Amino acid sequence: MDQGSQINIDSNIEAEKKIVLAGNPNVGKSIFFNYLTGIYVSVSNYPGTTLDISSGRMGNYAVYDTPGVYGVGSINDEERVARDFIISADIIINVVDASHLERDLFLTQQLIDMDKRVIVALNMMDEAEKNNIEIDIKNLENKLGVPVVPTAAAKDRGLFELKEKIDSACRGNKIFSEDNKLNQLYKNVSTDTGSSPEAVMLLEEDESMVSKYGADYPKLREEIYTLRRKRVDMITAEIVSYNLTQNSFAASIAQYMVKPATGIPMLLALLFLIYQFIGVFVAQYVIEFTEGWFFMGYYEPFIRSVISSTLGLDNFIGNLLAGEFGVLTMSATYIFGLLMPLVAGFYLMLSILEDIGYLPRIAVLVDKFLQKIGLNGRAIIPMLLGFGCVTMATITTRLLGTNRERIIAIFLLGLAIPCSAQLGVIAGLIAKLDLFYVVVYVLTIFIIYVLAGTFLNKVLPGESSDLLIDLPPIRLPKILNVLKKTYQQTAAFVREAGPIFVLGAALITIMETTGFLNTVITFTSPLITDWLGLPAETTTAFIMGIIRRDFGAAGLTSISLTSDQITVSLITLTLFVPCIAAMMVMIKERSLKEAVYIWFGSWITAFITGGIVNLLIF
Amino acid sequence: MTLADIKYGEKFIIEKINDKNTRMQALRFGIGEGSEIECAGRLPGGPVILKKNLQEIAIGRKMAEKISIKEKEKEIF
Numbered sequence: 001m002d003q004g005s006q007i008n009i010d011s012n013i014e015a016e017k018k019i020v021l022a023g024n025p026n027v028g029k030s031i032f033f034n035y036l037t038g039i040y041v042s043v044s045n046y047p048g049t050t051l052d053i054s055s056g057r058m059g060n061y062a063v064y065d066t067p068g069v070y071g072v073g074s075i076n077d078e079e080r081v082a083r084d085f086i087i088s089a090d091i092i093i094n095v096v097d098a099s100h101l102e103r104d105l106f107l108t109q110q111l112i113d114m115d116k117r118v119i120v121a122l123n124m125m126d127e128a129e130k131n132n133i134e135i136d137i138k139n140l141e142n143k144l145g146v147p148v149v150p151t152a153a154a155k156d157r158g159l160f161e162l163k164e165k166i167d168s169a170c171r172g173n174k175i176f177s178e179d180n181k182l183n184q185l186y187k188n189v190s191t192d193t194g195s196s197p198e199a200v201m202l203l204e205e206d207e208s209m210v211s212k213y214g215a216d217y218p219k220l221r222e223e224i225y226t227l228r229r230k231r232v233d234m235i236t237a238e239i240v241s242y243n244l245t246q247n248s249f250a251a252s253i254a255q256y257m258v259k260p261a262t263g264i265p266m267l268l269a270l271l272f273l274i275y276q277f278i279g280v281f282v283a284q285y286v287i288e289f290t291e292g293w294f295f296m297g298y299y300e301p302f303i304r305s306v307i308s309s310t311l312g313l314d315n316f317i318g319n320l321l322a323g324e325f326g327v328l329t330m331s332a333t334y335i336f337g338l339l340m341p342l343v344a345g346f347y348l349m350l351s352i353l354e355d356i357g358y359l360p361r362i363a364v365l366v367d368k369f370l371q372k373i374g375l376n377g378r379a380i381i382p383m384l385l386g387f388g389c390v391t392m393a394t395i396t397t398r399l400l401g402t403n404r405e406r407i408i409a410i411f412l413l414g415l416a417i418p419c420s421a422q423l424g425v426i427a428g429l430i431a432k433l434d435l436f437y438v439v440v441y442v443l444t445i446f447i448i449y450v451l452a453g454t455f456l457n458k459v460l461p462g463e464s465s466d467l468l469i470d471l472p473p474i475r476l477p478k479i480l481n482v483l484k485k486t487y488q489q490t491a492a493f494v495r496e497a498g499p500i501f502v503l504g505a506a507l508i509t510i511m512e513t514t515g516f517l518n519t520v521i522t523f524t525s526p527l528i529t530d531w532l533g534l535p536a537e538t539t540t541a542f543i544m545g546i547i548r549r550d551f552g553a554a555g556l557t558s559i560s561l562t563s564d565q566i567t568v569s570l571i572t573l574t575l576f577v578p579c580i581a582a583m584m585v586m587i588k589e590r591s592l593k594e595a596v597y598i599w600f601g602s603w604i605t606a607f608i609t610g611g612i613v614n615l616l617i618f
Numbered sequence: 619m620t621l622a623d624i625k626y627g628e629k630f631i632i633e634k635i636n637d638k639n640t641r642m643q644a645l646r647f648g649i650g651e652g653s654e655i656e657c658a659g660r661l662p663g664g665p666v667i668l669k670k671n672l673q674e675i676a677i678g679r680k681m682a683e684k685i686s687i688k689e690k691e692k693e694i695f
Contacts, residue, residue, distance in 0.1 A: 070646045100673045102648035131672060221642065229645045233653075242671050258659050258676075365675045368664035377665070378679055467665050467678035468643050513643060 012170045019061045019166065022083045022111065023095035024104050025068030026357070026472050028123050030054075030481060031153040032095060033065040034162060036167045043488065045495060052488045058163075061091075070470070072110055075209040077398060083206070085109065087197045090456040091169045094160070095121045097127035098150075101240055103470070105232045108144065112172035113228070115196035118146045119169035121162050124341070125460045126152040127473075131213070132243040143235045145172030154478070170209060175227050182223070189217060200224075250474040257361045257474075267365060270358075273351050280390070282345040291337035300329045320509045325547065328462075331505040334421075334548065335498050335606045339389055343422040343489040346388030351485040355477040360469045367467045373453025374408045374460065375400070376467040382409055386417035388562070390549075391497045393417070394589060401465030408456045408464075410586060414578035416449040418518065418549065425553035426570055440617065444571050448609055497581060500588075504580035508547050517543060532572060533612045534565055541569070542576065550580045563616050572610030577602045621666055622683035623659045631636045631655070631681050636684040654690065672693070 019036070021029045034041075035057025046053050054065040067078035074080055086092060096104035122137065127567045142424045147168050151158030156506040175191070190199040193213060202209040205221040226561045256262040307313060307322040322329045323530050346608050349479045355361045363377030370379050379400055386393035390413050418426060430438055521539050528539045537559050545552025552573045561569065577599050578586070586595040624630060631648045632653045635641040641650075648670060656672065658669035677685070 075643075100672065103646075105671050106646050106648065133672075173664070222638065225642055225645045226650065229648075229650045232648075233650075255659065255676075258661070260661055360676070364661065364667065365663050366660060367676075367678055371664075371680075373676070377676075464639075466681035467676060468640065468647075469676050470647060470680060471667065471674040471676055473672070 007306070011413045017056065017061050017090040018085075018088060019091045019093060021063070021065045021088055021093050022101045022107065022414055023060045023068060024070055024097065024100070024107060026355075027068065027095045027104065027469070028153045029065060029068065029095045030484065031061065032093060032121060032123075032151075032162070033157065035153070035159045035479035037063050037457065043312065045492070046081045049081060050241060051077055051081050052492070053081065056609055064089075064522075069107065072114070073108055073204065074228045080208070083201065086200070088117065088194070089116060091117045091119065091166060093121055093169075094118050095123050095153075097124050098122050098475070099131055099133055101135070102107045102232065102236045105144075105235060106228060109175065109228050109232055110200075112144060112146060113176065113224075115174070115190075116170040117171055118144075119162070119166060120148040121153075121158070122150045123158075124146050125150045125155050125157070130248075134241045134243070134604060136239040139207065139239045140235070143239065144397075146170055150262065161479075172203055175224070175231050179227070182220070182227075185218060185220075195420070196609045201233070204473055228478055230540065254357070254361070254471070254474045257358065258364050258471075261366070263361070263365050263397075266364060270353075277349065277424070278345040278420065279344065282341055283420060284372055286341045286345075287338060287424075292342050295333040295337035299331060303328050303332075306421045308406060312471075312538060316509075316513055319513065320506060323509060325508045327502050327505050327509075335501050335503050337420055339497075339501075340490065340494060343392060343485060343493045346385055346420070346490040347480065347493075350384065351482045351489070352477050354485070355475070355482050357472040357474045360471050363467065363469055364471070368436065371464075372457070373412070373450060374457030374464045374571055375405050375453070376465060378467060379405065379409050382413065383417065385421065386413045386419065388420050389493065390414060390417060390419045390578055391500065391585050392493045394585045395496055397459065397589070402462065402464045404460050407460060407590070408453060410590065411456060411563060411598050411601065412449060412453055414446050414582060414586065414598050415575055418445075418574050421548065421550035422553055422574070425471045425550050425557070426574065429553065429566055429570060433563050433566060437563055440567055440613065441570055442611060444613055445574055448575060451473060452605065461610060497585065500581045500584045501517070504547065504584060506578065517612045527607060528588070529606065531614070532568055532570055535559060535561070542573065545573050545576050545579075547580055549573070551578075552576065564614075567617065568610050568614045572606045574607035575602060578608075619687055621668075621677065621685040621687055622658065622679060624666060624682075626657055626660060626689065629654065629656045630687045631690055633686045635689050636686070640681050644675075645670065646674055649675065655687075669693070 014143055021033055023029045033054060036058045040091050041054055041056040043054050051067055056063050065083040069079045069082045072079065072083045072086055094108050094111055096108060108120060122135065126133065137148050147165055149165055151162055153159060163445030175425060176186045184431045186199060186203065188194045189202060193199045193202060198209055202217050202223055203220045204212055205219050240330045299475050304313065304322050307318050311318045313322060323325055324330065359381065363380050366380050367377030370377055373586065381399065382393040382396040385396055393413050394410050398407045398410055400406050430441060454618050516541055521543050525536055526540065528534050528542065529536050538556065541552050553570065556569055583595055583599060586598060630654060632649060632651055634651055635644060639677045644650065649668065653670065656669045657666060658674055659667035663679065665678050666674050667674055
């Protein structure tokens with residue numbers, strides 16, 4: 001696998017040089033990365049984001065893979081990360097999709113404008129050929145002023161040629177040269193910043209550059225973007241000829257996916273399959289093995305015996321580590337035995353849907369509905385993920401456009417989306433009931449979800465952002481890609497949410513030792529018996545729900561309740577406060593004040609709804 | 619006429635995008651004032667799907683209302 005030595009690199013280079021792969025989402029960058037770097041690759045988290053950056057070596061070069069972006073800027077985490085790598089790159093391999101040049105060359109031109117040495121991999125040539133798209137590659141090279149190598153990476157075509165030509169990467173034709181005034185300005189600002197890439201970002205009003213160099217520079221984003229778009233349109237008009245044939249099979253499927261009459265049944269069928277995989281296969285069989293057999297059967301008893309023979313279990317520290325809510329026992333079992341398999345299952349499904357190109361089409365289908373509650377179609381991603389783990393989904397709300405949308409999404413996630421751990425217990429309890437009660441349960445939760453969203457949409461100031469989303473072609477999923485994404489996201493879950501679960505468990509042990517937990521139980525008891533019509537023992541189940549939402553539901557199984565009572569308590573428990581880990585993520589992602597509002601908001605909503613249902617069905 | 623009034627299969631020209639943020643993002647996707655676009659789908663009361671060659675993007679209803687268009691003579695390839 002030593003491909004690195006094949007390339008001719010000037011042996012006088014002592015300092016390590018950086019090659020950065022950049023391109024739009026889903027253009028096949030990772031195949032190039034894997035080819036160039038071989039098997040010795042390291043993946044590290046980019047601080048402050050859930051994104052991972054893969055890095056590897058090729059001869060004297062360090063090679064970095066960046067998240068897919070449509071342009072360099074600060075619109076989202078992906079762009080910020082890509083921007084930082086691009087600014088510091090020595091050579092950029094820009095991977096473009098040959099069938100989508102009008103879109104992809106915008107980024108290419110931006111990289112060239114940033115005065116970077118660029119080489120373009122004109123990828124997916126096989127698809128372009130299939131679609132009868134002809135591209136004059138020589139002319140494209142002339143227009144851009146940088147080398148262009150045709151490739152079909154998935155079919156292993158052109159990879160070697162690209163690698164051979166990496167050192168011919170050069171600075172291309174900038175748009176600034178078309179406009180004297182702009183060119184002068186660009187030169188002046190470059191002198192000020194001492195860096196051309198940063199100067200371009202500054203003129204394009206990039207947040208981080210504006211805060212670095214001050215806001216006194218001309219704001220030219222619109223002017224530059226328009227000029228760049230015109231140039232790209234001119235280039236594509238000249239070098240690309242489309243003789244598009246009849247719609248392919250994939251294209252007709254894509255059509256049916258976004259027509260409500262066919263799209264909604266397809267979506268429902270898909271959700272059923274996902275449920276079968278996660279709700280049945282992972283939640284029952286995999287969890288039984290990981291949580292039941294391994295963690296509860298071997299791991300926990302082992303830890304307990306170690307702790308009891310060293311520190312002892314009857315003191316505070318022993319309790320903190322290996323007690324009922326022990327950091328080493330309960331937390332570890334919960335994170336690795338229960339949540340991790342479920343979250344991995346969810347990410348596997350999401351990655352497949354993303355790789356196929358279906359995810360943005362779901363966003364289109366549900367956009368109208370989500371608009372009513374102040375969100376747009378894009379919010380379907382954290383909402384789906386919430387059924388896996390609300391804590392992780394709360395972090396994912398970063399992809400939403402505005403603060404307002406994030407508040408709405410986070411509140412709804414905490415309020416009305418039961419996480420997979422809880423869902424398992426709920427399903428077990430509800431299975432004993434008549435269909436009528438199941439309908440009452442599902443309908444109530446749904447109504448509350450819509451009402452709460454509508455309410456927040458009305459009272460929160462400002463306006464939510466609208467949907468603007470690229471619909472990639474429908475393709476078969478690439479297994480390696482899917483597995484890599486699933487792994488990265490699951491690792492991000494353990495890294496981001498793991499410590500929070502541990503902290504939560506510690507907090508609960510402290511609350512229990514100090515007697516605070518009992519005070520809360522005594523205090524809330526009348527509310528449970530009088531208002532909800534439930535036996536006093538259920539109070540403990542509710543309080544346990546604060547710690548882990550599934551604890552709450554699990555606590556109900558040991559109490560004998562009527563069907564009405566089960567329904568009321570399940571509704572109240574589902575709507576009841578998010579688990580302590582989700583709470584802490586809310587504090588971290590938003591603020592203490594907002595988190596407290598959300599916490600009490602859920603508490604109040606849960607009890608009011610539970611009480612009303614209690615009055616209605618009795 | 620705005621993008622929200624367009625029908626499936628119709629071809630038209632983008633006249634004006636009345637929102638700076640949308641304008642910037644659309645430019646990146648390859649859609650600017652003066653671009654020739656085809657409507658590749660629309661959901662009742664929901665997003666409009668635009669197509670330019672093989673590139674498809676979906677635009678939410680409110681945003682579509684802020685984009686004015688003019689009709690292009692109907693032609694068939």
